[in-house]
Amino acid sequence: MIDLRSDTVTKPTEEMRKAMTLAEVGDDVYGEDPSINALQELAAEMLGKEAGIFVPSGTMGNLVSVLANCERGDEVIMGTKGHTFLFEGGGISALGGVFPHTLTNQPDGTINLQEIEHAIRSNDDHHPRSRMVILENTHNRCGGVPISEKYTNEVATLAHNKGLLLHIDGARVFNAAIALNTSAENLTRNADSVTFCLSKGLCAPVGSVVCGSKDFIKRCKKIRKQLGGGMRQAGIIAAAGTVALVSMVNRLADDHQRARELSSKLALVKGLRIDMGTPYTNMIFLSMEETVRISPLELLDRLKDEGILIGKVDNRQFRLVTHYWISDEDISKVVCAFQEIIK
Ligand SMILES: *Cc1c(COP(=O)(O)O)cnc(C)c1O
Numbered sequence: 001m002i003d004l005r006s007d008t009v010t011k012p013t014e015e016m017r018k019a020m021t022l023a024e025v026g027d028d029v030y031g032e033d034p035s036i037n038a039l040q041e042l043a044a045e046m047l048g049k050e051a052g053i054f055v056p057s058g059t060m061g062n063l064v065s066v067l068a069n070c071e072r073g074d075e076v077i078m079g080t081k082g083h084t085f086l087f088e089g090g091g092i093s094a095l096g097g098v099f100p101h102t103l104t105n106q107p108d109g110t111i112n113l114q115e116i117e118h119a120i121r122s123n124d125d126h127h128p129r130s131r132m133v134i135l136e137n138t139h140n141r142c143g144g145v146p147i148s149e150k151y152t153n154e155v156a157t158l159a160h161n162k163g164l165l166l167h168i169d170g171a172r173v174f175n176a177a178i179a180l181n182t183s184a185e186n187l188t189r190n191a192d193s194v195t196f197c198l199s200k201g202l203c204a205p206v207g208s209v210v211c212g213s214k215d216f217i218k219r220c221k222k223i224r225k226q227l228g229g230g231m232r233q234a235g236i237i238a239a240a241g242t243v244a245l246v247s248m249v250n251r252l253a254d255d256h257q258r259a260r261e262l263s264s265k266l267a268l269v270k271g272l273r274i275d276m277g278t279p280y281t282n283m284i285f286l287s288m289e290e291t292v293r294i295s296p297l298e299l300l301d302r303l304k305d306e307g308i309l310i311g312k313v314d315n316r317q318f319r320l321v322t323h324y325w326i327s328d329e330d331i332s333k334v335v336c337a338f339q340e341i342i343k
Helices: 014-022 034-046 058-067 091-096 113-119 149-161 173-179 184-188 214-226 235-247 252-266 296-305 328-341
Strands: 051-055 075-079 099-103 130-136 165-169 193-197 208-212 272-274 283-288 317-321
Touching: 014 235, 034 051, 034 208, 034 235, 051 058, 051 214, 058 091, 058 130, 058 165, 058 193, 058 208, 058 214, 091 099, 099 113, 113 149, 130 149, 149 165, 149 184, 173 184, 173 193, 173 252, 208 214, 252 272, 252 283, 252 317, 252 328, 296 328
Parallel strands: 075 099, 075 130, 130 165, 165 193
Antiparallel strands: 051 208, 193 208, 272 283, 283 317
């Protein structure tokens, strides 16, 4: 199968499987798993933070980051298209009594600075306490668009001046760094905390890392335990995460190149429209015009018959994500299949 539904479908590489076989392990709840400790240190170093903590998923990474900083009734400012608002089961409210104060994401994934400033509550007993701002980089629902260092720093300055914290949901922050030709550290330097996923374009089977100050990570560790995310000999999976950070970051440029190649060819297929200026990184969002005779579900079925899976995000809108397991040959096959089906 040529699976373009998401980069979460990536399976571990040979190098990862080997590292997993050989991984030294210990009880991580006691802090004694050398493979996990090595991954956490490397991640913190790459993001310019004091410490890191391995968590089972990006969702848990964002959740512990919010819970470690917020009390019940606190408010977190985030985009209307943000992953934490849309796709994390309302966890911050269900488990932390924290509620989202959503502001419109602009097409480039940012939130207008004046709107953020205006949304921050004054110190008044009537008001909830504004505690954090969450930015997402790359911004998934805005097309995988990378968010600049300059904008991130402006938000950090604004938040800090008003006594708020900045968290970056950097599930794909390494894609952002590669696309902007900078380091992930430059994109996260002024944030108080960052979560990133090992299990997406970086190909590790499981896991995310949260990075921040030592004191913050200590609080995260307690909350991770409360959430049932304290794992034991999880160095087996962390070992793959270290391979991901060492070997899989720079090659993300290949995924971006293949996304551009695929998008430029699909743009020529009559009846297809590439959306939102994509691809910025490894995601193509596209729509099928009303003039196309087959239905969106028929398109999915016909592609599946050709061994191709793509994601459906809206009635006539689809998402195609390139990753390590998508080759140049796959790109050609996908283009041919679309040409054949939509003619
Ligand atoms: C994938 C993703 C997450 C976390 O997802 P998990 O599936 O829980 O690892 C968080 N934020 C964004 C933007 C994502 O794309």
